[in-house]
Amino acid sequence: MSKIGIFYGPELGSVEKVARVIESKFGAGKVELVAVKNANEAALQQFDKLIFGMSTIGKTNWDSEHKDTDWDVFVTHFDKVNWGGKKVAMYGLGDHVQYPQHFVDALGWMYERLENTAAELVGFCSTDGYTYEESEGIKDGQFLGLPVDEDNESDKTDVRVENWINRLINEFGY
Numbered sequence: 198m199s200k201i202g203i204f205y206g207p208e209l210g211s212v213e214k215v216a217r218v219i220e221s222k223f224g225a226g227k228v229e230l231v232a233v234k235n236a237n238e239a240a241l242q243q244f245d246k247l248i249f250g251m252s253t254i255g256k257t258n259w260d261s262e263h264k265d266t267d268w269d270v271f272v273t274h275f276d277k278v279n280w281g282g283k284k285v286a287m288y289g290l291g292d293h294v295q296y297p298q299h300f301v302d303a304l305g306w307m308y309e310r311l312e313n314t315a316a317e318l319v320g321f322c323s324t325d326g327y328t329y330e331e332s333e334g335i336k337d338g339q340f341l342g343l344p345v346d347e348d349n350e351s352d353k354t355d356v357r358v359e360n361w362i363n364r365l366i367n368e369f370g371y
């Protein structure tokens with residue numbers, strides 16, 4: 198069984214914490230964690246099943262406020278990747294209390310960078326159980342990945358991740 202690559206950034210905070218929760222749910226040896234900082238397209242090419250983990254950091258919106266996150270750099274390698282046959286799921290950290298109008302916007306930002314590639318995007322998520330006003334991370338009524346709010350709802354993370362992975366196992370054909 199081929200390994201799942203969990204590409205995450207930034208390091209050391211909630212994004213990395215959730216990467217490790219996902220790793221523990223899949224079980225030892227099933228996934229490989231890759232910090233996107235200093236990674237390039239060669240790292241991506243090794244995996245057919247990918248999980249991208251990111252946070253939303255932007256007071257008004259992701260695009261205008263930040264150009265230099267680990268992901269901003271890593272996505273510049275995307276056009277060198279052969280996405281055919283790859284499945285990509287995303288999770289996004291956010292804060293629905295401080296940023297209710299931009300909750301997990303980064304999921305939408307990342308979707309825009311993947312939707313015209315040959316990658317198949319999986320792991321979309323119902324908005325049920327989430328409180329927010331607006332999100333660029335929603336398309337056709339669904340979150341484009343798993344939203345996680347470690348700032349206000351860390352008690353829900355475990356169940357959210359577990360339910361998501363149970364669906365992902367099917368979608369990945371794992």
Ligand SMILES: Cc1cc2nc3c(=O)[nH]c(=O)nc-3n(C[C@H](O)[C@H](O)[C@H](O)COP(=O)(O)O)c2cc1C
Nearest residue numbers: 210211212252253254255290291292296299300301
């Ligand atoms: C300056 C700043 C801006 C933020 N902007 C948003 C935002 O627009 N939308 C959102 O959902 N969360 C926002 N957040 C919350 C972060 O996404 C959240 O705290 C996340 O867990 C951080 O992940 P990290 O610890 O891995 O860096 C912001 C946080 C900071 C510090």
